[in-house]
Amino acid sequence: MPVTWADWAATEADSIRAAGQWRQLRSLEGRGPRFELEDGRSVVAFASNDYLGLSQHPAVCAAARAAVERWGAGTGSSRLVVGDRPVHSELENSLADWRGVEAVLVFATGYQANLAVLTTFGAGARIVSDELNHASIIDGARLARAEVVVYRHGDADHADQLVRSAPGRALLVSDTVFSMDGDVAPVAELSNLCARRGAMLVLDDAHAVFDVDPVDPQVACIRVGTLSKALGSQGGYVAGSRPFVDLVVNRGRSFVFTTGLAPSSAAAAKAAVDICRSAEGGRLRRTLRGHVDAIRERHPSPIVPVVMGDEASALAASTKLLGAGLLVPAIRPPTVPAGTSRLRVSLSAAHSGDEVTRLAKALADLP
Numbered sequence: 568m569p570v571t572w573a574d575w576a577a578t579e580a581d582s583i584r585a586a587g588q589w590r591q592l593r594s595l596e597g598r599g600p601r602f603e604l605e606d607g608r609s610v611v612a613f614a615s616n617d618y619l620g621l622s623q624h625p626a627v628c629a630a631a632r633a634a635v636e637r638w639g640a641g642t643g644s645s646r647l648v649v650g651d652r653p654v655h656s657e658l659e660n661s662l663a664d665w666r667g668v669e670a671v672l673v674f675a676t677g678y679q680a681n682l683a684v685l686t687t688f689g690a691g692a693r694i695v696s697d698e699l700n701h702a703s704i705i706d707g708a709r710l711a712r713a714e715v716v717v718y719r720h721g722d723a724d725h726a727d728q729l730v731r732s733a734p735g736r737a738l739l740v741s742d743t744v745f746s747m748d749g750d751v752a753p754v755a756e757l758s759n760l761c762a763r764r765g766a767m768l769v770l771d772d773a774h775a776v777f778d779v780d781p782v783d784p785q786v787a788c789i790r791v792g793t794l795s796k797a798l799g800s801q802g803g804y805v806a807g808s809r810p811f812v813d814l815v816v817n818r819g820r821s822f823v824f825t826t827g828l829a830p831s832s833a834a835a836a837k838a839a840v841d842i843c844r845s846a847e848g849g850r851l852r853r854t855l856r857g858h859v860d861a862i863r864e865r866h867p868s869p870i871v872p873v874v875m876g877d878e879a880s881a882l883a884a885s886t887k888l889l890g891a892g893l894l895v896p897a898i899r900p901p902t903v904p905a906g907t908s909r910l911r912v913s914l915s916a917a918h919s920g921d922e923v924t925r926l927a928k929a930l931a932d933l934p
């Protein structure tokens with residue numbers, strides 16, 4: 568008698584539960600980072616990627632509302648058919664100017680931006696990838712059906728060996744800031760090795776809110792970014808030379824075969840870029856820097872991991888913090904390697920100094 572699909576699903580779910588890795592949605596009411604839980608408790612979340620608090624900024628929200636009034640709620644089509652609106656190219660030009668590149672292409676998510684870059688440039692190449700790269704890079708490399716080789720985390724010498732021994736074109740890909748550890752890639756070394764070996768460098772800047780090392784302008788480099796984190800909106804982008812970006816428009820299946828970014832998201836992101844480039848953006852980054860230093864001095868990003876070890880310890884710590892009104896999620900395998908379950912603290916300029924002090928005290932009191 569074959570197993571039914573229902574039995575199969577129940578067995579799979581049981582094995583995830585037995586490993587302490589079961590996940591559930593939690594609906595939060597509020598505008599963040601302060602929320603009300605379903606049971607009515609008030610919490611401050613140290614969990615989002617809204618690093619500058621721009622998802623709640625009045626100018627960003629007003630831009631989204633105005634875009635809905637002008638263009639409606641959705642584009643109704645892929646951009647190459649009838650889904651392209653003036654706000655897309657306004658945002659792309661503004662991002663290109665900000666990032667100092669020739670061209671930018673925006674996507675409905677950052678995840679899709681990585682898929683598009685890796686499938687467009689990775690096909691037929693060797694993809695050399697940091698072992699802690701984000702899931703969207705791993706999935707993009709798989710989808711490219713390329714030869715994928717993985718180097719030890721942050722180890723530019725190991726990456727160099729793998730690039731050097733490539734039988735043909737090599738593409739080196741790394742997060743600039745790693746999403747679960749909050750550490751920074753050795754960008755200058757990766758850039759140098761790509762310059763020496765003629766490899767393409769793809770950097771995923773999704774979490775890069777503070778400055779990172781520049782890349783040698785001689786290197787064939789593509790930057791991937793998201794509109795959904797520091798820019799407080801929704802979407803992603805690919806930034807690079809005009810020929811590279813035009814190739815993505817033609818070959819990137821996760822661009823071609825999907826509905827264009829909602830005009831409201833594009834308009835919100837454009838307003839957020841304007842803020843990031845203004846004096847206010849500088850103030851927000853300084854506030855964020857101060858919050859990070861209060862939790863871990865000179866840590867290079869707003870993502871501060873507190874590694875606990877096994878799943879149960881991380882869950883217990885997260886539950887204890889929640890009891891004190893502080894929502895800090897426990898991150899467990901498969902998101903992080905086994906034995907490194909952790910609290911992932913993420914800070915935002917929208918937190919108050921008092922909230923950050925409360926968190927610092929509660930972390931210090933953990934067993």
Ligand SMILES: Cc1ncc(COP(=O)(O)O)c(C=O)c1O
Nearest residue numbers: 676677678701746773793795802
């Ligand atoms: C490093 C990295 N790249 C890409 C993404 C995907 O971005 P988005 O949320 O816009 O799809 C994420 C999101 O978590 C990320 O952490």
